[in-house]
Amino acid sequence: MKSSKKVVTIGGGIAGMEASSFLAAMGYDVTLLEKAGELGGHLAKWEKLFPTMRLGKEVLNFLSQGIYENVKVLCNAFIERIDRELDDFRIYLADGKVLEANAILVTTGYDLFDARKKEEYGYGIYDNVITSADLEEFFSSGKEIRTASGKTPASVGFVHCVGSRDQKIGNVYCSKVCCVTAVKQSIELKEKLSDVKIFCFYMDMRMYGMHFEALYKEAQEKWGVQFIRGRVSEACENSDGSILVKVEDTLAGRPMRLTVDMLVLMVGFVPSEGTKKIGNMLNLEFGPNRFFKTRDQHVLTNVSNVKGVFFAGACTAPKEITHAITDARAAASTIASYLEQNSVEKRTI
Amino acid sequence: MINFGYTLPSDRQIVYDKNNRETATFLRSKEPTFNSCIQCGTCTATCSAACFTDFNFRKLLLLVNRGETFEIIQELQKCMLCGKCLLVCPRNVNTRNILLNLRLYYAF
Numbered sequence: 001m002k003s004s005k006k007v008v009t010i011g012g013g014i015a016g017m018e019a020s021s022f023l024a025a026m027g028y029d030v031t032l033l034e035k036a037g038e039l040g041g042h043l044a045k046w047e048k049l050f051p052t053m054r055l056g057k058e059v060l061n062f063l064s065q066g067i068y069e070n071v072k073v074l075c076n077a078f079i080e081r082i083d084r085e086l087d088d089f090r091i092y093l094a095d096g097k098v099l100e101a102n103a104i105l106v107t108t109g110y111d112l113f114d115a116r117k118k119e120e121y122g123y124g125i126y127d128n129v130i131t132s133a134d135l136e137e138f139f140s141s142g143k144e145i146r147t148a149s150g151k152t153p154a155s156v157g158f159v160h161c162v163g164s165r166d167q168k169i170g171n172v173y174c175s176k177v178c179c180v181t182a183v184k185q186s187i188e189l190k191e192k193l194s195d196v197k198i199f200c201f202y203m204d205m206r207m208y209g210m211h212f213e214a215l216y217k218e219a220q221e222k223w224g225v226q227f228i229r230g231r232v233s234e235a236c237e238n239s240d241g242s243i244l245v246k247v248e249d250t251l252a253g254r255p256m257r258l259t260v261d262m263l264v265l266m267v268g269f270v271p272s273e274g275t276k277k278i279g280n281m282l283n284l285e286f287g288p289n290r291f292f293k294t295r296d297q298h299v300l301t302n303v304s305n306v307k308g309v310f311f312a313g314a315c316t317a318p319k320e321i322t323h324a325i326t327d328a329r330a331a332a333s334t335i336a337s338y339l340e341q342n343s344v345e346k347r348t349i
Numbered sequence: 350m351i352n353f354g355y356t357l358p359s360d361r362q363i364v365y366d367k368n369n370r371e372t373a374t375f376l377r378s379k380e381p382t383f384n385s386c387i388q389c390g391t392c393t394a395t396c397s398a399a400c401f402t403d404f405n406f407r408k409l410l411l412l413v414n415r416g417e418t419f420e421i422i423q424e425l426q427k428c429m430l431c432g433k434c435l436l437v438c439p440r441n442v443n444t445r446n447i448l449l450n451l452r453l454y455y456a457f
Contacts, residue, residue: 120437166439203389233394233437248390248399253408255399
């Protein structure tokens with residue numbers, strides 16, 4: 001059943017792709033706007049996914065099925081202005097295109113925290129301090145894992161909660177995925193470099209997902225990863241380029257000094273630049289953590305403060321892939337309900 | 350009485366019901382961020398005094414909270430009030446003010 005109703009999705013990451021496919025399958029006329037040259041968002045950068053270690057590419061292939069046939073995909077799209085006419089929208093793109101929409105789905109996602117802001121960890125200052133995204137880049141490119149001077153690292157430290165749960169840099173929320181990502185990346189490092197010693201410095205191990213705890217246990221039992229409960233206060237560079245980590249081993253109750261050849265900072269989520277830009281354009285409300293504020297935290301999680309504008313994915317809060325996909329499907333059904341003139345707030349079954 | 354060489358060992362448990370937790374109540378009223386600590390240990394990791402003594406601010410806060418304040422006066426003397434802990438705390442606990450108030454409370 002084809003509908004004449006038009007939906008424009010802003011952001012072609014996981015949530016934008018999945019919601020657009022679902023809306024197209026329901027018969028709506030869907031246009032998906034992506035600012036980059038191709039769809040996939042952050043997913044395209046991750047080689048293997050927790051907790052199954054399957055390839056990110058497989059999930060991306062699943063999300064891509066039929067999308068170019070059923071959805072009008074516009075990549076390299078730059079939105080200049082959005083006008084509202086009664087309940088409808090008109091979206092002006094930089095290349096002169098004008099799109100009509102009866103509903104807008106915002107899926108502008110997140111950016112990774114800029115680790116240079118935590119100067120005490122030395123990212124951008126010391127050569128052997130890298131981020132979890134940099135390490136993933138080693139994995140996806142198939143490059144050998146080497147320190148800046150070309151040596152195989154004998155020891156690697158992972159610092160959890162970089163840019164998360166930290167009032168000093170203004171992000172009080174937990175980014176959810178970093179704990180399990182550190183566990184995942186530890187295992188991958190051990191698979192590639194069997195002699196490497198790995199230390200994870202954590203405040204709490206938040207293994208909330210089904211099978212996350214099993215992966216944590218595997219890292220301990222099978223791979224011998226050391227988990228040290230304490231938040232790193234600072235990292236310093238030794239003359240040979242190795243990194244000295246200062247932490248309290250809180251369970252031993254004593255300060256600890258430890259040298260690693262490489263230090264990986266587990267960077268968290270921040271609202272993306274696109275989230276800020278589109279939010280300001282559409283007068284969308286932001287929550288205290290600067291992600292979009294949903295109309296209700298339990299029951300209206302895809303609904304914005306502006307009639308006809310909806311949310312999905314990590315633009316409202318940090319989410320892992322599974323959650324972004326289910327959120328996208330929920331947004332698609334919320335939009336369909338809205339376009340069929342049902343109230344999004346009241347149940348009229 | 351024949352002395353068999355046995356003694357009753359002292360109780361190692363934190364007897365929370367009996368412990369005097371007035372210090373914690375006092376600190377809460379003077380410095381509400383006392384409640385915000387999540388025991389991450391960043392204060393102790395950066396502490397100048399902790400490198401050379403057994404001073405441990407994180408543990409001190411925890412023990413005050415539990416009412417275990419028997420050796421607190423010796424502990425308070427180990428802090429040099431440099432304030433580095435204040436700079437690194439992810440929960441913005443006003444560590445320095447807590448320590449100053451503890452010194453006032455125990456009047457030295």
